[in-house]
Amino acid sequence: MALRSLFKKDVVEAELDKEMRFHLEMQTQYNIEKGMDPSTAKREALRSFGGFDKFKEESREAWGVRVVTDLMRDIRYSFHSLWKGKGFSLAVIVTLALCIGANTTVLSALYGLVLKPLPFENPDRLVQVFNIGKNNPIGGHKSGSGWFQYLDFKKHADLLEGVAVAKSITRIIKRGDSYSKSAGNEISADFFDLLGVKPLLGRFFESDEIYPMHGQFVVLTQTSWENDYNGDPDVIGKEIHLDVGNRYTIVGIAPRSVESLYYEGEFFIPYRVRPNESRYGGGANLWVRLKGNVSHAACLDHLRSLERRWYQEEAGARGRSHADAVFESLELDMDHPLKESLTLLEAGALFFFLVGCLNIFNLFLRRAGHKCHELSIRNALGANKALLRRSLLVESALLTMVAAIIGFCLAWGGLYLINGYVRILDPSAIPLDFDLEVLVLVIAISCSIALLLGFLPLELLWRAGLLQQLDSSQRSSSASSFTRKLSDVLVVGQVAFAFALLIGAMLLFRSFNNVLSVDPGFEATRVIKGRIDDQSLLPFYKRSATAALKQRIAQGMRELPGVESVCLSQYESFKPYNGENTRYILSRGVSLDTPRMVERHLVTPDYFDTMGIRILEGRRFNLNDIKDSVYIVDESFARHFDLDESPLGSDIHLGQRPPQSGKPWSRIVGVSKRANLRDLEQRDGLPVIYTVLPRDYPSNNFTIFLRSSRPPGDVVRDMRSKLREIDARLVLSKVGTLQNSIDEMLLDRKGITVLASSFAGLSLLLSLLGIYALLAYDVSSRRREIGVRSAIGASRISVLKMILHQGFGKAGLGLGIGLLASLYLTRFLESMLFDVAALDPWTYISVILIFISVALVASYLPARRAVGVDPLEALRAE
Amino acid sequence: MAETPNDLLKGALNLLVLRALRDESRHGWGIQQRINQLAQDTLSINQGSLYPALIRLEKKGLIKSKWGTSEAGRQAKYYSLTAKGRRQMGTETELWKQFSTTVNFILDKA
Secondary structure, rough: OOHHHHOOOOHHHHHHHHHHHHHHHHHHHHHHOOOHHHHHHHHHHHHHHHHHHHHHHHHHHHOOOHHHHHHHHHHHHHHHHHHHHHHHHHHHHHHHHHHHHHHHHHHHHHHHHHHHOOOOOOHHEEEEEEEEEEOHHHHHHHHEHHHOOOOOOOOHHOOOOEHHHHEEEEEEEOOOOOEEEEEEEOOOOOOOHHOOOOOEEEOOOOHHHHHHHOOOEEEHHHHHHHHHHHOOHOOOOEEEOOOOOOOEEEEEOOHHHHHOOOOOEEEEEOOOOOOOOOOOOOOOEEEEOOOOOOOOOOOOOOOHHHHHHHHHHHHHOOOOOOOOEEEEEEOOOOOOOOOOHHHHHHHHHHHHHHHHHHHHHHHHHHHHHOHHHHHHHHHHHOOOHHHHHHHHHHOOOOOOOOHHHHHHHHHHHHHHHHHHHHHHHHOOOOOOOOOOOHHHHHHHHHHHHHHHHHHHHHHHHHOOOOOOOOOOHHHHHHHHHHHHHHHHHHHHHHHHHHHHHHHHHHHHHHHHHHOOOOOOOOOOOOOEEEEEEEEHHHHHHHHHHHHHHHHHHHHHHOOOOOEEEEEEEEEOOOOOOOOOOOOEEEOOOOEEEEEEEEEEEEEOOOHHHHHHOOOEEOOOOOOOHHOOOEEEEEOHHHHHHHOOOOOOOOOEEEEEEOOOOOOOOEEEEEOOOOOHHHHHHHOOOEEEEEEEOOOOOOOOOOEEEEEEEOOOOHHHHHHHHHHHHOOOOOOOEEEHHHHHHHHHHHHHHHHHHHOOOOOOOHHHHHHHHHHHHHHHHHHHOOHHHHHHHHHHOOEEEHHHHHHHHHHHHHHHHHHHHHHHHHHHHHHHHHOOOOOOOOHHHHHHHHHHHHHHHHHHHHHHHHHHHHOOOOOHHHHHOO | OOHHHHHHHHHHHHHHHHHHOOOOOHHHHHHOOOOOOOOOOOOOOOOHHHHHHHHHHHOOOOOEEEEOOOOOOOOEEEEEEEEHHHHHHHHHHHHHHHHHHHHHHHHHHH
8 A cells, every 4th residue: 555655646646635525525515405605615614624735644644655755845845955055065065076086086996906806716716926036136026937837836736726827928910011019928728727717709729739830829819809800700710920920820719807917918829938948937927726725825835845846856956056036925916016006095085085074074063053943943843853864864865966976977087087097007907997896885985974964963963952952042052062062173183184194295295306306317308219129030030130130220220310329228228127137246356256236238339328328437338349348337336335446447247156267357447327217216226237239149129229309209200110121020119208208107106196185185175164164153153252352342363363273273283183193104105205204304394384374374264254343233133 | 742632532533433334335424424423413523534544444454445426426435344344343342431431430530
């Protein structure tokens, strides 16, 4: 019946109406028959019936229709009252929408990039294994694995359900007449099995297909299949040209889930074991799946014991040096490069959220205080507490809903921006989207806020007995003093949070500035780089011919118009440290008798001129240095190794043991300025030693540096066309001025600084508004008192002081709490700071000054209004 | 509590409605007339309060309703007792009698 009345409300309503009208007509008729004239009869019938609408309402209630109609009425009423208080509603919606937007964005990024579990069967059992070099200079750096470690684990690791090896590679793909670079993976045949992934189409690899004599096969990713082949199912069996001229047969399509591991990757091919590949030298990653109830720690112990066994039985027996990587640790999850920054940002967003919520809560509380009179009247008229609560809840639910919708729109825009930015920082990351988990969380939080906001103020007022009292004058004053006390607490909390946030943002901002002011040590704006990493070309050039190729390229670049100087370097700049150029050296002359680690860069003689790196002592390279091996070290060499004298003129040797007798040491002929070619923040990394790139260096991977004053875009275009002339299979990548690369490197820090600063700025604004609103309310409710004070002779100054005192009292207390919190919290920021201490006094002083001026501004306007109170008028108003 | 007299009246009205329907089914106005007739016009209640009472009784399953045609040929909703309603009327009549006797007894003594 209740259901029926909900769904067929109108029908039921009409029936009831009809029934009651029939009654009235019958009664009228009856009255007429009793001798009344028609109009009297009708009036008399209505009178004896009692209130027509009242009983209709009562019937509805009996039916259970009431809740719904009441809710409709509440919503209508709320709309009306929210519309009437537009300022309040707008303030709440804007604040809440910003809070929800900011948190949803950062949370989505954090979840999507870092926390989200991998989309595979039992992802918690799936683990990536890294080898950690014992003597690693930076400490705890992961180095690669290879085919032989994979085989060893596969055979001997009893605690593993499976092992697979994968290696990120780039290959040249030929499409039509043009060549382009494409990322992919070499994998062992059990790779997909280990992940628990089935082919979308076709098949994956058989275990014997790692041997090329069985033919060359390739599996495409779903994205690549859809983009390059329009999802054509007949693609299976077709051939593609990888590696210039090598034909691979497409055997299957991998589903999109594997792209969460290798987003850039377009293809998978079977693992190719390199000639003399070492245990750790394959440049590959090991993936393992743990057996059912094996803990990570147990598995780690097990794998370590395998590693020790290998060392004792094989490596040690062959006298291999222990300086090689030794398996030390098991990485339980893939640490996303942005994990730390994102966690930090989420903390910032959360602080902002708290400040915002405190503000909104304060607004609601004050409004409830304002509405105290209205609520009391409604209460006295018979609206019980449940009814009042419901109408306030409806108001807060409406506001939260609107704010949540706007907040989601903001978050959507935010994610769009972040996606563009993440693509630069981490091309392997999947573009972010709203995740269901995050959405549910945010909606749940929004709902609880709505509940809290609608429920708590009333509850507090009710608990304090403020709505039940009937003496109106006493009630309104005690109600306001009660809500005021609470508001005070909220404002203090708000200032404290905003303060801590601003300290954090300020420290980040100063770090960013400090990074920007680091001298890169080279001329960033005039030097253009481009990388040729093209191992697949090697088979087509004999060893002697590759040297000639490099020369032709260098010569070709020199011939370009407006190019002043050209050099080549095997070192890939602006790439995270992976230890590949790290070498041990010994030195004679200066006291380096134990092996030390440095970074070695192989460059052509004109390197220092082209890059604009100053030579501080000694000389630069000349053409004769190609034959004799001499070194130039950078200025950090002496500092890093605590040398008392200049290393100029000393002899060094690459390796851990002195050269065999008869072999020469190499001389240090110059000391250059430190060039921070990896990252401006890496100026304290290993010292760099430069030596001349040998003509027959067996790698076609090198970077071209060009010095030119022409617009970079034009130069790059010329570079490309020149390369096509030389060999159409050469692909130039990572092109741009060095300044572009620096800017890209700084994006990460810039993004965090900008976001953290905007959270802090908004929080500051909110706490300014919080103090202002509190004082303004104070002044308006104390008009009479102020009037009396002025009337009995209080000077304007003393009134002004009184109000300012109020504002500063709150701000000061909040500031103190915030200060204590910051002293504790900034330690978590330390890893993000650059050249600034977590307890940097200047930062603290400037933020305190900012807050004092904010308190001043926020108190001044209300104070001025208080001073302007006319005693006569104020007293009359009451 | 201010609600008790209301509850008492409601209870009484419910009982009167059941009693009015004892012999035949009637529409709302008919029930009203029957009660007046039985009370010999001594009882003065708002006629409108009959309708919420009817809905409550119907929800409890003590009476049922059906649209029919009145003597004057008009559409009207007719109510009749259910078996449950008939039983309920018996027990409630007993209860009411006992209750009112007790109350009268006390009031007379005072």
